[in-house]
Structure formats: C-alpha cells, structure tokens
Amino acid sequence: MSPPIADRTERPRAEGEGAAPPALVAFRGITKIYGTGMAEVRALDGVDLTIGAGEFVAIMGPSGSGKSTCLNMIGCLDTSTSGSYRFAGVEVGTLSRNQRALLRRHYLGFVFQGYNLLKRTSALENVEMPLVYRRVPGRERRRRAHEALAAVGLQGREHHTPAELSGGQQQRVAVARAIVTAPALLLADEPTGNLDSTTSREIMDLLTELNVERGITIAMVTHEEEMATYARRIVRFLDGRIVVDRERPADRVPGGGGGLAV
Amino acid sequence: MIWSTIRLALRELGRNAMRSSLTILGIVIGVGAVISMVTLGGGATSQITGEISSLGSNLIIVRPGTQPQHGGIQVQAAPFDRADVEAIVREVPNTEAVAPMTSAPTVAVFGNANWSTTVNGTLSAYLAARDWPLARGRAFTEGEEQAGAMVCLLGATVQDELFGRQDPLGASIRLGSAACRVVGVLEARGESTFGMDQDDFILAPLRAVQRRLVGDDDVDLMFVSAQSEAATAQVQGDLERLLRQRRRIGAGQEDDFTVQDMAEIATIVESTTGVLTTFLGAIAAISLLVGGIGIMNIMLVSVTERTREIGIRLALGAQGHEVLLQFLLESTLLSLVGGLVGIALGLGLAAVAAPWLGVPFVLDPTIIVIAFLFSGAVGILFGYVPARRAARLDPIDALRYE
Numbered sequence: 001m002s003p004p005i006a007d008r009t010e011r012p013r014a015e016g017e018g019a020a021p022p023a024l025v026a027f028r029g030i031t032k033i034y035g036t037g038m039a040e041v042r043a044l045d046g047v048d049l050t051i052g053a054g055e056f057v058a059i060m061g062p063s064g065s066g067k068s069t070c071l072n073m074i075g076c077l078d079t080s081t082s083g084s085y086r087f088a089g090v091e092v093g094t095l096s097r098n099q100r101a102l103l104r105r106h107y108l109g110f111v112f113q114g115y116n117l118l119k120r121t122s123a124l125e126n127v128e129m130p131l132v133y134r135r136v137p138g139r140e141r142r143r144r145a146h147e148a149l150a151a152v153g154l155q156g157r158e159h160h161t162p163a164e165l166s167g168g169q170q171q172r173v174a175v176a177r178a179i180v181t182a183p184a185l186l187l188a189d190e191p192t193g194n195l196d197s198t199t200s201r202e203i204m205d206l207l208t209e210l211n212v213e214r215g216i217t218i219a220m221v222t223h224e225e226e227m228a229t230y231a232r233r234i235v236r237f238l239d240g241r242i243v244v245d246r247e248r249p250a251d252r253v254p255g256g257g258g259g260l261a262v
Numbered sequence: 263m264i265w266s267t268i269r270l271a272l273r274e275l276g277r278n279a280m281r282s283s284l285t286i287l288g289i290v291i292g293v294g295a296v297i298s299m300v301t302l303g304g305g306a307t308s309q310i311t312g313e314i315s316s317l318g319s320n321l322i323i324v325r326p327g328t329q330p331q332h333g334g335i336q337v338q339a340a341p342f343d344r345a346d347v348e349a350i351v352r353e354v355p356n357t358e359a360v361a362p363m364t365s366a367p368t369v370a371v372f373g374n375a376n377w378s379t380t381v382n383g384t385l386s387a388y389l390a391a392r393d394w395p396l397a398r399g400r401a402f403t404e405g406e407e408q409a410g411a412m413v414c415l416l417g418a419t420v421q422d423e424l425f426g427r428q429d430p431l432g433a434s435i436r437l438g439s440a441a442c443r444v445v446g447v448l449e450a451r452g453e454s455t456f457g458m459d460q461d462d463f464i465l466a467p468l469r470a471v472q473r474r475l476v477g478d479d480d481v482d483l484m485f486v487s488a489q490s491e492a493a494t495a496q497v498q499g500d501l502e503r504l505l506r507q508r509r510r511i512g513a514g515q516e517d518d519f520t521v522q523d524m525a526e527i528a529t530i531v532e533s534t535t536g537v538l539t540t541f542l543g544a545i546a547a548i549s550l551l552v553g554g555i556g557i558m559n560i561m562l563v564s565v566t567e568r569t570r571e572i573g574i575r576l577a578l579g580a581q582g583h584e585v586l587l588q589f590l591l592e593s594t595l596l597s598l599v600g601g602l603v604g605i606a607l608g609l610g611l612a613a614v615a616a617p618w619l620g621v622p623f624v625l626d627p628t629i630i631v632i633a634f635l636f637s638g639a640v641g642i643l644f645g646y647v648p649a650r651r652a653a654r655l656d657p658i659d660a661l662r663y664e
C-alpha cells in the first residue's frame with residue numbers, strides 16, 4: 001500500500017516515494033493531551049507504534065488507558081499534541097481537515113463501537129454511503145454494496161433498516177460498510193463490545209477472513225482476551241503508554257486455517 | 263453526487279413531512295399573498311391603461327380649475343366659453359379636432375319609455391377627438407351646429423332603453439321640455455374598469471344644449487386632439503400659453519385650469535400602482551424574512567438532531583463542504599417548495615377572485631420567476647448558518663453525541 005492519498009483535486013506528496021514501501025502506520029513519540037493545568041490528561045504519552053501492511057493488531061488495556069484515542073489518531077479523526085504520525089509515508093500532522101477526510105475516504109474503513117449506522121436507512125444504503133463520497137456511480141455502488149453484505153452473510157437483509165436487525169446483524173452491516181471500499185486499513189473499536197459470545201466469534205471469524213484472504217490490515221481495540229487471540233499481534237496500553245507489544249506465534253492464530261475457531 | 267444529495271435531502275424532508283410543511287407555511291403565505299395581489303393589480307392596471315389608450319393617445323383634455331393630485335384643495339375657476347374654443351381652433355397649430363362640451367342631466371322620453379341620462383352639448387369634432395365612430399346615421403352638420411338645431415346622437419345604452427329593437431333614426435324624443443330629432447347612434451364601448459357605463463349619454467349641438475337645457479354660455483370641458491402623438495407636447499404648450507393669455511393670468515401666477523394628455527393620466531395610474539407595488543414588496547420582504555427565520559430555526563434543530571449522522575459521514579470521508587452542501591440543499595429545497603406552493607396558491611386565488619372583482623386575470627411570468635428565485639435565495643441565506651455549523655462539527659465529538 002505505498003501510493004499515498006490520491007484524489008482528483010488534492011494529492012499530498014509522499015516523502016520517500018519510489019524507495020522501499022513505508023509502513024502503513026508509523027507513530028513517533030505521539031502525545032495527546034486533553035485539558036490544561038491541573039485538569040491535564042495525557043491520553044497518549046509518547047507512543048511509538050508501527051503497523052505494517054497485512055497485520056492484524058489487537059489493542060488492549062484497562063479502561064481510560066488511551067486505546068480509543070490511539071485508534072482515532074490512526075484513523076486521522078484526531079490530531080496529536082506532539083509527535084509524528086506518517087500514514088504510508090505521509091505526515092498526517094501537515095494535512096488539512098479536508099485532506100484528512102480524503103485520506104479516510106480512500107484508505108480507511110471504520111467499525112465503531114456502537115455500530116453507528118444511519119437510522120431509518122436500509123442496510124444497503126448504509127453500506128453504499130462511503131462509495132457515494134468516492135463518487136462511484138449508482139449501479140456499481142449497489143453491486144458492490146450487495147457483494148459486501150453477502151460477504152458478511154446478510155443476503156436477503158439488504159432492505160432492512162437497523163431497527164429491523166439484531167445487534168450482531170447491525171455490526172455485520174457496519175463491517176460491510178467498512179470493507180465495501182476495500183480499505184488499506186480497517187479500524188475497529190470494540191467491534192464485539194455489545195455482542196454475545198457466539199455472535200462475537202462470528203464477527204471475529206469474519207475479520208480474520210478479511211485479513212487473511214483479502215490482505216486487509218486490521219487494528220482492533222478490545223478488552224476481551226478471547227477476541228485478542230484472533231489477532232497476530234497484541235499491543236497493551238497503560239496510562240497512555242505501550243507496555244506490551246508482542247507477536248503471537250503463527251500456529252496459534254485461530255481461524256487462520258479457515259473456520260478453526262477457538 | 264449532487265443527484266444523490268438531492269434525493270437524500272428530499273427523503274429527509276419527507277420524513278418530517280409535518281414539520282417541513284409547517285416550516286414552509288410562512289413562505290407559502292407570503293409568496294401566495296404577493297402573487298395573488300400582483301396578479302390582480304396587474305390585471306386592473308392593464309385594464310385601466312387599455313381604456314386610457316382607447317381614449318386616443320393624441321387626446322388632450324382641458325378643464326377649468328386644477329385637479330389636486332397628491333392631496334391639496336381643488337381650485338374652482340371660471341368655465342371656458344365659445345370664444346376660447348374658436349381661439350384655439352384659430353391659433354393652435356397641429357390640432358386635428360377641438361370639441362367643447364357642456365353637460366346637463368336630463369330625462370329622455372320616447373313614447374312610453376323614459377330614461378334618465380346625461381346630455382352632452384358638443385360639436386361633431388367630438389367624434390374625431392375621442393375617436394368614436396357612429397354605428398348608424400350621421401354626425402351634426404355645420405349648419406345645425408351654428409343654428410343650435412335640436413338634433414341628437416344616442417349612446418348605445420340610451421338607444422336600447424328608449425327604442426329597443428325599433429329604428430331610432432328620424433324619431434323625435436323629448437329632453438325635458440325640448441323635442442329633439444335623432445340623427446345617429448354611436449358605437450357601443452361597454453363598461454369601464456370602474457363599472458361606469460360609457461354608452462349612457464346623448465350628444466346634441468353645443469349651442470342647442472346651452473340655450474334649451476343649461477341656460478348659459480359656459481363650456482365645462484374641451485377635448486383637443488393633436489394631429490400626431492409627437493405633436494401633443496407642442497399642442498399642450500400652446501394651449502397653456504393661449505389660455506393663460508386669454509384668462510389674464512400674470513407671470514408667476516398659477517394656472518387656474520388643467521391641460522392633461524393621456525400619457526399624464528397613464529402616469530398617474532402607474533404611479534398609484536407603483537406605490538401598491540412597493541407596499542406589496544415590503545409585505546413580501548417581511549414574510550420571506552419570517553419564513554427564512556423559521557427555516558433557519560428548523561435547520562438548526564435538524565443539525566442538532568442529526569449530529570451523529572454528521573459524525574458518521576465525516577468519519578467515513580465526507581469533506582466539510584459536502585456536508586454543507588447537503589444541509590444547504592435541504593433548506594433550499596424546503597423554501598423552493600414553499601415558493602412553488604405559494605405561487606400556485608396565489609395564482610389560484612387570483613384566478614378565483616379576478617372574475618368576482620371584474621378584472622382580467624393577467625399572468626405575469628416575471629413576478630413568478632422573481633418569487634421563485636427569491637424563495638430559493640431565502641433558503642440559501644437562512645440555511646447557510648445551520649449548514650456551516652454542521653460542516654464544522656468535529657467528527658469525534660459528533661460520533662459521541664447522544
């Protein structure tokens with residue numbers, strides 16, 4: 001995933017183009033401070049983190065340790081107080097608000113904790129939405145949305161609104177919406193947070209499959225150890241710092257061989 | 263992109279159909295009121311100006327006294343006499359016809375029929391000055407005019423009332439105590455805008471009316487027609503100079519008579535409608551302002567309600583201006599629909615009221631286009647602040663919003 005943000009109008013130039021492909025995500029001393037003076041909170045405190053293409057990273061840690069802040073930072077939704085963040089070689093700190101929107105549009109997929117689907121809008125249209133902003137023509141857009149919904153096992157539910165779907169189905173729609181653009185990087189904040197364990201495993205199998213078979217890089221926040229076992233790398237946060245960053249042996253990757261769930 | 267945004271906006275408005283329709287009510291009423299008023303007013307104006315020009319565009323009316331136009335006191339003054347008429351004929355060049363007139367109310371009697379009307383004493387020149395052809399018969403001869411013979415021309419209404427289907431030519435009717443022979447009938451002109459019957463009068467030679475019916479030598483009014491429209495200004499100037507001289511009005515003194523051409527009368531009518539238009543414009547501006555504030559209010563509510571949706575869109579890669587466009591389109595569509603409904607309502611109202619008020623229904627496309635554009639402009643203007651608020655939301659805050 002070396003070519004950086006491409007858009008008809010704005011194309012921030014990448015440094016080191018043509019050289020060895022830079023890491024997808026490269027944090028150097030990223031610090032995020034909320035509030036000032038006594039009320040100052042260091043949500044992230046000098047974080048160094050590199051995520052390469054094709055990885056599946058689980059981000060863990062106690063509540064308030066900075067997991068969501070980190071994920072939002074990776075997703076270019078938030079800007080750091082200090083430090084450097086390069087996305088595929090592009091310094092995100094120098095991008096404008098609109099350029100960051102373009103970066104999200106073309107390279108990122110989000111699965112939010114609370115599903116965050118549009119109410120009173122069919123599953124199909126929810127999934128189509130990111131394609132609208134990519135200026136994909138209507139017919140093509142519907143075809144791809146149908147495909148994405150089929151990939152998450154929701155054939156026949158295309159015209160249901162979120163209110164007519166179960167929690168697990170809603171989360172699948174959210175996953176379909178995130179993958180319909182074939183993003184370089186999929187970000188998921190507690191994708192199984194509100195789901196029972198059976199449904200959680202189904203979602204995790206789905207993510208694993210996307211990672212293994214489509215090569216989509218995934219960064220996922222979770223506080224459940226079981227869900228973390230699906231990832232190949234675990235990063236643990238504590239008080240805004242990374243305290244553990246370790247690879248899991250390949251043979252212990254669940255679902256890696258296809259349907260070998262824990 | 264723009265098309266799917268429009269569809270989205272329409273659906274969003276349709277979801278809150280009740281709220282949307284209440285929101286546009288202000289604009290509907292404002293635009294509707296203005297469209298109906300302007301349409302009716304335009305109909306009345308076109309009718310009046312049509313009538314004025316049918317009087318003949320070269321016609322000049324001279325009357326004693328001055329007509330107050332914008333308040334003030336009407337000044338009474340001595341009437342004209344036959345010598346004035348003769349002097350005008352002699353001394354003012356480029357006139358086509360000079361017709362003096364004196365009027366008296368009278369009851370015309372023929373057999374058992376009688377009809378209360380007005381008898382106008384004048385000359386044959388009247389027909390030329392007012393461009394009024396005869397339906398039948400002949401005009402007065404010079405001899406009859408000189409002698410003050412009791413001959414008369416009937417207006418179409420008088421003919422109907424006295425003779426019905428009988429032939430009036432050659433018949434003798436009685437005007438008060440005098441007998442009078444009918445020599446001709448005028449063409450019918452119908453009702454004027456103000457509901458006046460223009461055909462309800464009898465013409466007789468000036469001298470005959472003065473002698474037999476009025477009993478003085480006064481001339482109440484003079485119709486002068488210029489040979490061409492271009493000559494009216496010169497004729498008007500010459501008339502004023504001659505009459506000032508004859509009525510011995512010193513330099514610096516005001517005229518005690520009025521010389522008016524049809525263009526001036528038309529101007530008076532138009533200035534009256536101009537005031538009306540300004541007034542309507544003010545009503546329109548106020549109602550559009552109120553309507554616009556209503557739209558702004560609802561759009562602010564809508565942006566707050568949909569904060570999460572905005573957050574999702576921003577997070578999924580919508581740029582600020584795309585969100586701005588979405589909300590701006592919604593407010594503009596809202597006010598445009600209001601404008602369209604208002605236009606339809608206004609036209610419907612005018613179409614119903616026009617026959618009832620007796621004015622023609624004249625559809626003015628300009629005012630419709632203006633109303634449409636203005637209502638659109640209101641949507642853009644008052645939708646901008648809420649739309650900008652939506653566009654500037656922080657995606658994370660918006661996603662967390664409950």
Ligand SMILES: Nc1ncnc2c1ncn2[C@@H]1O[C@H](COP(=O)(O)OP(=O)(O)OP(=O)(O)O)[C@@H](O)[C@H]1O
Pocket residue numbers: 034035041042043061062063064065066067068069070223
């Ligand atoms: N907008 C904000 N304003 C002020 N402080 C904030 C803000 N967002 C996060 N914080 C603080 O930053 C710290 C890290 O928050 P973050 O949401 O990243 O935690 P988390 O690891 O995701 O926790 P959880 O597991 O409960 O979701 C917390 O102490 C939180 O109070």
Ligand SMILES: [Mg+2]
Pocket residue numbers: 067068069
């Ligand atoms: Mg969190």
